[in-house]
Amino acid sequence: MATTFYGIQATATLPRWFSPLALIGSLALTTAMFVVSGFTDESGNLNLLAIAVLGFALYMIMTYLISRGVEGRRKATDRMVTGWVSAAFALAVVPLVSLAWTVFEKGINRLDAEFFTSSMRNVVGEGGGALHAIIGTVELTTIATLISVPLGIMTAIYLVEYGRGRLAKAVTFFVDVMTGIPSIVAGLFAFSLFLILLGPASAINGMAGAVSLAVLMTPVVVRSAEEMLKIVPNELREASYALGVPKWLTVVKVVLPTALAGIATGVIIAIARVIGETAPLLLAAGFTTSMNYNPLSEKMMTLPVFVYTSYAIQGTDAASYVDRAWAGALTLMLIVMLLNLGARIISKLFSPKG
């Protein structure tokens, strides 16, 4: 295999500008072909997807043939794979850009003061807002966080500092399993639980929604807190023990503070994940057009459910419902982005140095 390397043929390489030029050329050629042959839809638009796919195929074939002629078969295969790997990456970025742009462009229409100051009570056409949904999201996410953060961190402490033997193994395994619970199942569980506790008339309320979010959030908190506690050097625990500090105070005053930035980052990311959950809240917290501050009674609107119902249950003035859906989506995206940004900043600023 290696012998070809010493051949004169194999040392010949294509210049660096070959690939970009070949790609641009292929795409231009395909576009020209489409325009000349008049291959458009009824309204005269070119099918960009077809151009991209055919253009890329043309590029790959051309590159392979030319490279094979100049550089040999092995280099040609290598170029094929490079093409595929880069295309995979491009394919991942395209939807992200399209999605971000669409949400921004369509959401900005209704991102006005009224959207953040009024509910949907007695609104049938234009106007109205998502205040009731934002309040609901804030309340339910807060309750879910208050349930899952202590539970999750204590479980992580159990796993890292105390857990031995079969129970610890079982907990680790089932935390993993729990990460895989479909969100709608968490919603069904919370609904079933509250149906048994409160009866059919009042089973759907904010608390049920918060419980379903907590079920989804806890394993995420456990996993990230566990990772963070594990990377606290054992030497610090030993230093503390050697000073005559009992184990529990060592955990509370040495291990937890050292891991705090990481744990906080993990918690924020977990919040960002559940704040966009729709399905469980649709089932467990329901939906409504009115303000409801009390999570213990009556249905409660949340932002993701607002987005969904605005689109799925359009009233007579459909356009304003769709506009509100996009404005809700944009608000949701902004919240999620801000949370992610906050998590990054915390982990940069507060992680212990050295």
Add this chain to the structure above:
Amino acid sequence: MSKRIELKSLNVYYSKFLAVEDVNMVIEPKAITAFIGPSGCGKSTLIRTLNRMHEVIPGAYVEGSLTMDGEDIYAAEVDPVKVRRQVGMVFQRPNPFPTMSIKENVLSGYKLNNNRMSKSDADELTEKALVGANLWNEVKDRLDRPGSSLSGGQQQRLCIARAIAVEPDVILMDEPTSALDPISTAAIEDLAVELKEKFTVVIVTHNMQQASRISDMTAFFNIAGTGMPGKLIEYDRTEKIFSNPTQKQTEDYVSGRFG
């Protein structure tokens, strides 16, 4: 302050594995006792039994008796946490608490145990411990900086200050200079010699020159082979061990003819 430690037929186990077998020795107060020997001979394991740190590892335990000024530190009613408050320990790698300032590190033995103290007491204690660790002049202007901002040798002296701040009877040093440069090593060695005025000092070292330079007594440990327990081969005054040891093994080791 300084206490005499007596080990009688001490066996040290990791679960079923016997790591150190049948140690009998008396560690003198106000002196430096060095543990030397090849890697894996159990000297680090043994030093960790002196403050009951050994049993932090799951399944680890000891048999036999270990007394400090006649008091059995492994007696049923003895709390291992209390033992550790009387026996300070310095580790191989400097390990100041990264979330604490220099001052908080010095006071950590008190603060972590929820003990309150007035500001003047705290300042006084900080200065005393840092002076005792030969670090005061270098850090007195930046006591609120993080402990991890110091150099490796300074961090190790900070760890010593932290250990002596709780006023123990015994200071254990587990290869305290193996991660340090020669200059920092010299500083720690000087400090160890000063510390023996007040404490019983036990030091584990790989460096035979270090043992001969600073210690009063030297214990040589060895193993017959991997999987075998470590044993105390010879224990005597340091000059004797390094000039005229009784045992052939000891002579081979200290003269560099080992293995």
Add this chain to the structure above:
Amino acid sequence: MTTLGGQVKPKVRLGDLVFSRAASVAGIGILITLAAVAVFLFIQALPALNPEADFSGKAENPISYVTPYVFGTLYGSIIALAIATPLAIGIALYISHYANRRFSQILGYIMDLLAAIPSVVYGLWGIMVLAPFLNPTYLWLNENLGWIPLFAGQVSATGRTMLTVGIVLAIMVLPIMAALIREVFLQTPRLHEEAALALGATRWEMIKMAVLPFGRPGIISSMMLGLGRALGETMAVALVLSPASIINFALLTSQNSNTIAANIALHFPESGGDYRSLLIASGLMLFLITMLINMLARYIISRRAEFSGAN
């Protein structure tokens, strides 16, 4: 502080006792929660299994009701996986072996962003942007490749087809799959890679010789995790798919087998009585399917961890 062999038992401090108990209780709480999920779903699903159950004309019997949805769930997820797996491997390779360090950090961030987008937003985008965008291509596929059964039938006018759902799901599971595969690829022993390069291998030959064989279990388990994620995905499917209660392999029509999760989301809010129990029963089924797949994935990962020693 464990002592064995009749050694002294150190007395336990109150603080230690309380704290360690609290930690264990939290750990056990996780197990109880998971058990509670299964138990409560089962209790609520029971009425649907009664032969006398009255589904108010919405279903004949539980089995025939659930079957198309089970099919739709699996079918949509498998399409998603078929699209996402090669892309995820490509992206993972790009990040681990092709891009420079700074660029791969940016890529990692983009993947994080993709993972953070709420599914309802994916759903809106899928129905309002992706479906219309793909529809001309569907028409073309149907006209020219209609002899393949997958592309046969009356093409949907809206693009809200099984294939669109598969593509949306693929985009949604891509980040988690790529992240996991990348982790495994990065663990490839450098020695193997350097040995391959020293033999004069091209980059692809090195990947084929050293990286892919090492990463195979990781790729398989990431597929399982991606599958688990896709099976349970609700809102994107509920919004995008034009559903029907049939078993249909055709990818481009408006008669698509719905998924369990989307079917629950669409019908649960207005359901009651035995029909609601039936929906919960279908949810229990989804729960069991995803549990099984996740456990399998974890099992493969843990086996790999034991053998490779690369943890």
